[in-house]
Amino acid sequence: MNRFLNPLLDRFPVGIFVVLALTLGLAPFLPQPHVWEKLRMLAGGTLVRPIDMLDLLWHAFPWVLLALKLVRVRRRSH
Numbered sequence: 001m002n003r004f005l006n007p008l009l010d011r012f013p014v015g016i017f018v019v020l021a022l023t024l025g026l027a028p029f030l031p032q033p034h035v036w037e038k039l040r041m042l043a044g045g046t047l048v049r050p051i052d053m054l055d056l057l058w059h060a061f062p063w064v065l066l067a068l069k070l071v072r073v074r075r076r077s078h
Contacts, residue, residue, distance in 0.1 A: 012069075018066060038056035041056075042056065
């Protein structure tokens with residue numbers, strides 16, 4: 001990882017990233033989480049509008065941060 005991202009990931013506990021992923025990453029919750037809807041569109045080849053692509057990035061970003069934080073924590077524990 002790079003010099004900018006590592007200090008950011010180290011600054012916050014895992015719980016913050018979990019809360020972000022479960023709230024922003026899944027919002028709105030009904031009728032289905034946006035990230036799930038956009039991933040289905042991507043798999044089906046219907047994710048073509050720029051607003052939908054941006055929406056996927058916005059809702060997937062907390063999940064990516066959580067994954068990076070978990071990788072960082074695991075590497076530091078070994």
